[in-house]
Amino acid sequence: MQTSEYLTNFSAGIAPIPQDQWQALAQHCGPFLQYSFLNGLETCGCVGGTTGWQPHFITVHRHGTLVGAMPGYLKSDSYGEYVFDHSWANAYHHHGLNYYPKWISAVPFTPVTGPRMLIHPNADKQIIVEKLLEQAGRLEQFGASSCHLLFAQDFERHNACHAGYRARWSVQFQWHNYDYTDFDGFLSALTSRKRKDIRKSRQFLQASGICIERRGDGQIRPQDMAFFLSCYQQTYLKRSGHTGYLNQEFFEHLLKTLKNRLMLVIARQGDVPVASALFLYDDKGLYGRYWGSLRDVNGLHFECCYFQGIEFAIENRIPLFNPGTQGEHKILRGFEPIYCCSLHRLFASEFDAAVGEFLDREAPVITNYYHQAHNVLPFNATFRAQLISSPENKKGHF
Structure with missing residues (x-):
């Protein structure tokens, strides 16, 4: 299939996108990526204006129909993201450079793992991924210092890391039914x-x-x-x-x-x-x-x-209950640690390399924290044994 059939662009949020076309991509992607949720953030003034969140979506069309999209925002600060990069911003400032605006693909104020690359079920998945990441790379032309995919799924991680993004891990707590x-x-x-x-x-x-x-x-x-x-x-x-x-x-x-x-x-x-x-x-x-x-x-x-x-x-x-980010107090109430992943690409190569070194040092600390949290889960020995022996248990928590 020739990729020239595809038109990749930026959209000033979700409002210019027809609802039915967005829903064809997002209908099975959880409540926070539904058109009503994202459009509500825009029309009610929770993003845009002076909020620090300027809607800047990436879209891919084929023959006039939306076949791929990434919800995204140009950020003038790092508030409401729950992936903390203030030290990166300070490093830029120390060297006389601007870290903001940066571009993030995320749901504002919602640290829940979910799709960041939305793809029509009938589209060629690999072509759409390539188009989305290519367009994200053009954000430097808008003055963005960097691209970040927050609380992304494994699918995004595999493809973005192959394209030069760096993975950053964190831990949340989630209850399993x-x-x-x-x-x-x-x-x-x-x-x-x-x-x-x-x-x-x-x-x-x-x-x-x-x-x-x-x-x-x-x-x-x-x-x-x-x-x-x-x-x-x-x-x-x-x-x-x-x-x-x-x-x-x-x-x-x-x-x-x-x-x-x-x-x-x-x-x-x-x-x-x-x-x-x-x-x-x-x-x-x-x-x-x-x-x-x-x-x-x-x-x-x-x-x-x-x-x-x-x-x-x-x-x-x-099947699962995500009660929100942070909080070790959740562990003793039956909420298990889970890994979350965010993906980062800084356009300045020297800073990108420095962040890569930082993430290499940070990763074993996160892994150690995950295992410490896992070791104090309040499940009794009988229940643990049942989970270990059950062929349906694919989570590997115990």
């Missing part, structure tokens, strides 16, 4: 001590008058979302001095466009709502993203953000 029948079934996989600790925490909340309600499958009402927003903004303001990267318009947009992919937890103390957590999900995964509380109640964050998510995943036979 080993065909549990209910929450007690999950608890039975834990050590006796940890099982007692979780039950004691839940009993304390119950004795404190805390009642928990979950709303999913299109059941979230506008007033529920309004309460969640008040919790989210107040918690962000207390912790960071601002009301969060995402605004009221965006959450209202989600409720209108992705209502059947949202799950909301609301905690009440007596008759008074006091905390809330918002999740997105599909049949492949549950993703805990946003949380807020109006009262400090011991253990309430763990209940709303972790245990309610585990129960929901079990009830709906969802």
Whole structure:
């Protein structure tokens, strides 16, 4: 097939792209790459303007139809990415060079591994990959110092590394559904001590008058979302001095466009709502993203953000639950370490080589951290033995 049939270009975000053509690429790529989610970020002002995220997508068309794309942004800072490269920016500054703007392929404010190269199922995959990476290489003409694919999948890693990108590893924590029948079934996989600790925490909340309600499958009402927003903004303001990267318009947009992919937890103390957590999900995964509380109640964050998510995943036979980035406290609640990969290419060869040396030194530290986290998982010996002996266990966690 002649590659001259393909037209590669840049797009000022997702808005100029026909929704049906984008969805033909993204329909099985998780909730965060759906047209409604990315378009909501743009139309509600969470990206663009003075936010530090300028939409700059890469597209590949064949005969006028979109056959490949990479969601991307020109960045004037490194906030909201969760892959930390401030030391690289400082090195550029120290040598009188500009690190910003840089270009990243990612979902803003969403450190969840997923496709970064979206390809039409009927297209020639290898040709599209080559076209996407070639176009990314032209970003230097726009003044970008570098290209970064954040929280990429193995497919992107293999192809990007072959094209000269460098892989950087990190660790997150993710819960796996080993065909549990209910929450007690999950608890039975834990050590006796940890099982007692979780039950004691839940009993304390119950004795404190805390009642928990979950709303999913299109059941979230506008007033529920309004309460969640008040919790989210107040918690962000207390912790960071601002009301969060995402605004009221965006959450209202989600409720209108992705209502059947949202799950909301609301905690009440007596008759008074006091905390809330918002999740997105599909049949492949549950993703805990946003949380807020109006009262400090011991253990309430763990209940709303972790245990309610585990129960929901079990009830709906969802295979994994990603509760968000960072946090060693997740380990003792049954969340297992997983590797995440980001890919980096710096156009200045001397800096690219220096980053390569840094990543070579960093990799064994990340590996050691992964194994340390794995060694303190709270699963009991019987459950570990069952996983080891099971031919269906392909995760290799134990």
